[in-house]
Amino acid sequence: MPRALLIVLDSVGIGGAEDAAAYGDAGADTVGHIAEACAAGRGDQAGLRRGPLHLPHMTALGLGLAAEASTGRMPPNLAPQGTLKGAWGYGVETSKGKDTPSGHWEIAGVPVAFDWGYFPNTIPTFPEELTAALIERGNLRGILGDKHASGTVVIDEFGAEHLRTGKPIFYTSVDSVLQIAAHEETFGLQRLYDLCQIGRELCDPYKIGRVIARPFVGSPESGFKRTGNRKDFATPPPADTILDTLDTAGRSIVTVGKIGDIFAHRRTGREVKPNGNDACLSAAIEALKDLPDGGFVFANLVDFDSEFGHRRDIPGYAAALEAFDRRIPEIEAALKDGDLVIITADHGNDPSWQGSDHTREHVPILSFGSGLKLGAIGRRESFADIGASVLAHLGVSHKGMGAPWLLALCHGRACPGRPGCGSVAFLASGSPARGR
Numbered sequence: 001m002p003r004a005l006l007i008v009l010d011s012v013g014i015g016g017a018e019d020a021a022a023y024g025d026a027g028a029d030t031v032g033h034i035a036e037a038c039a040a041g042r043g044d045q046a047g048l049r050r051g052p053l054h055l056p057h058m059t060a061l062g063l064g065l066a067a068e069a070s071t072g073r074m075p076p077n078l079a080p081q082g083t084l085k086g087a088w089g090y091g092v093e094t095s096k097g098k099d100t101p102s103g104h105w106e107i108a109g110v111p112v113a114f115d116w117g118y119f120p121n122t123i124p125t126f127p128e129e130l131t132a133a134l135i136e137r138g139n140l141r142g143i144l145g146d147k148h149a150s151g152t153v154v155i156d157e158f159g160a161e162h163l164r165t166g167k168p169i170f171y172t173s174v175d176s177v178l179q180i181a182a183h184e185e186t187f188g189l190q191r192l193y194d195l196c197q198i199g200r201e202l203c204d205p206y207k208i209g210r211v212i213a214r215p216f217v218g219s220p221e222s223g224f225k226r227t228g229n230r231k232d233f234a235t236p237p238p239a240d241t242i243l244d245t246l247d248t249a250g251r252s253i254v255t256v257g258k259i260g261d262i263f264a265h266r267r268t269g270r271e272v273k274p275n276g277n278d279a280c281l282s283a284a285i286e287a288l289k290d291l292p293d294g295g296f297v298f299a300n301l302v303d304f305d306s307e308f309g310h311r312r313d314i315p316g317y318a319a320a321l322e323a324f325d326r327r328i329p330e331i332e333a334a335l336k337d338g339d340l341v342i343i344t345a346d347h348g349n350d351p352s353w354q355g356s357d358h359t360r361e362h363v364p365i366l367s368f369g370s371g372l373k374l375g376a377i378g379r380r381e382s383f384a385d386i387g388a389s390v391l392a393h394l395g396v397s398h399k400g401m402g403a404p405w406l407l408a409l410c411h412g413r414a415c416p417g418r419p420g421c422g423s424v425a426f427l428a429s430g431s432p433a434r435g436r
């Protein structure tokens with residue numbers, strides 16, 4: 001029985017969203033603008049990286065072709081030179097919003113049809129009764145911030161006052177979030193998590209997607225730094241996702257990084273949550289080693305978004321893409337015959353864009369594995385096609401949103417595709433055909 005690995009490169013969008021203007025993002029293009037900046041020497045940083053964006057493995061999987069199909073422009077240095085090694089295309093987000101839960105839930109078969117709640121870009125941003133309830137139930141002296149902000153800037157601004165007063169820092173963004181930053185040692189990590197749990201309950205009537213704990217360390221003298229103990233308190237998806245479907249079918253599930261949080265820990269299998277892209281990718285590769293037949297590994301790599309996209313750091317983002325790309329051979333080496341890998345993203349976060357928020361974009365869909373039919377899977381009208389394709393590959397029937405694309409489930413590199421070999425190819429139209 002085949003297995004599947006789904007990797008979400010958080011915020012690695014490829015531009016071109018037709019509805020981007022409605023989000024203030026017309027023209028945003030995360031990968032395209034990083035590639036252009038690198039080609040123009042604006043991606044150089046001493047000791048980190050230099051030169052054109054170098055992503056040989058993702059290029060061979062069709063990243064440049066997917067980007068070109070999405071925007072009409074081939075990003076510099078991403079045109080494939082040799083043989084293509086993957087099936088490539090791009091996904092269009094149908095959900096409302098451009099945040100992590102919308103993107104991930106849609107990937108997993110549940111597009112967001114309702115409107116999230118958002119806090120206005122005013123000071124204060126939070127409704128008085130919400131703040132009052134948080135202060136009372138959280139036993140607080142008050143709150144700091146109370147505005148739209150970037151998380152690293154807001155701890156620089158209020159960190160010292162937080163240490164003096166013990167008041168936590170509350171902020172939000174254009175996303176449906178309430179974020180609470182507090183010093184991990186003086187305020188206490190568990191106390192921050194408990195406060196966020198209270199916040200989660202109080203935010204439900206406002207339809208807020210996530211309450212996020214943002215612990216940090218440091219001092220006014222040394223500066224403040226966020227730690228890896230961020231924790232997202234998400235509202236659960238409104239319908240069954242592929243995780244529910246696979247769990248019901250008795251399949252083994254491993255979720256890596258933020259996935260557990262994003263799906264509110266519902267049917268998220270064995271959760272592994274190390275800190276950072278590299279450690280999360282290692283954990284995903286490690287999980288493949290003892291993943292039984294029919295199993296599913298679902299990983300999120302968040303550094304692209306949180307460390308570089310929101311920070312508008314082009315060299316950092318480029319270096320992170322290159323670091324991921326260098327490890328694709330390790331993923332290939334961990335695969336068994338019949339395994340499927342899909343690499344995608346949940347939204348954009350163009351580091352060349354104004355502000356510090358996500359950007360509405362198409363996402364790349366790159367897949368590979370033995371027996372997989374190579375070539376274009378085209379434009380997928382919903383991210384839900386990704387989850388549907390995972391289910392199709394794993395042979396689990398699916399009644400929800402999304403349609404699987406061209407997959408050739410030919411279990412074995414040497415499969416001659418003889419009649420009756422049992423393999424199934426899903427054609428782009430969605431009609432299954434025998435053999436390959």
Ligand SMILES: O=P(O)(O)O[C@H]1O[C@H](CO)[C@@H](O)[C@H]1O
Nearest residue numbers: 150151152173175177306310
């Ligand atoms: O600036 P930081 O704290 O990284 O916040 C960002 O992280 C949130 C979740 O992705 C986004 O809504 C954005 O506000």
Ligand SMILES: [Mn+2]
Nearest residue numbers: 010011100346
């Ligand atoms: Mn995200």
Ligand SMILES: [Mn+2]
Nearest residue numbers: 305306310358
């Ligand atoms: Mn983000």
